[in-house]
Amino acid sequence: MRSGNTLRTLRPWVGLGLLTLAAVALAQTTEAPAEGGMSAFGKMIPLGFVNENVTVPSFNEGRASSLLTAKTLTRLDESRLGAEGVVVEIYGKTPAENMRVDLKSAVYHMDEKILRSGERSRVARTDFEMEGDSMVFDTTQSIGSMKGRVRTLIFDTGAVSGKSEGSQPSN
Numbered sequence: 001m002r003s004g005n006t007l008r009t010l011r012p013w014v015g016l017g018l019l020t021l022a023a024v025a026l027a028q029t030t031e032a033p034a035e036g037g038m039s040a041f042g043k044m045i046p047l048g049f050v051n052e053n054v055t056v057p058s059f060n061e062g063r064a065s066s067l068l069t070a071k072t073l074t075r076l077d078e079s080r081l082g083a084e085g086v087v088v089e090i091y092g093k094t095p096a097e098n099m100r101v102d103l104k105s106a107v108y109h110m111d112e113k114i115l116r117s118g119e120r121s122r123v124a125r126t127d128f129e130m131e132g133d134s135m136v137f138d139t140t141q142s143i144g145s146m147k148g149r150v151r152t153l154i155f156d157t158g159a160v161s162g163k164s165e166g167s168q169p170s171n
Helices: 002-030 037-042
Strands: 050-060 063-075 080-090 099-109 114-117 121-125 128-132 134-138 143-147 151-154
Touching: 128 143
Parallel strands: none
Antiparallel strands: 050 063, 063 080, 080 099, 099 114, 099 121, 114 134, 121 128, 128 151, 134 143
């Protein structure tokens, strides 16, 4: 039973580590390939206009780094974008490192460069899945948090770490 106690002790730290990893990966999508990034893109959208089926790719050194899709994207006012049905796919060096962020709805504050969602959100990769009732992500500092009923599932970590199950110590 000691291993169960160790797991309970480490669970908050593992969750924090995974959220930090997700935050760093999400920062790749919002950092500007040009000046201003998502803020500059958002300011091109007319105030109040509802854009449907939006797709915004992002590139880093000629390589696709992420893809943002949204069912709707609306410029709410001078400094906010509202979106529904948001999916951010962040591409890693290998397919196992690819990450996906699902948000039912979100508001992006262009001046502060902060993304907020007050609904159940999910961050997933081959080796983990994390859900929470709300999510806030500061793109300038690459810091994010989930609140509410946060749930983290850790799957086979060998897919990303490159270590096989046979090389792990047995119980």
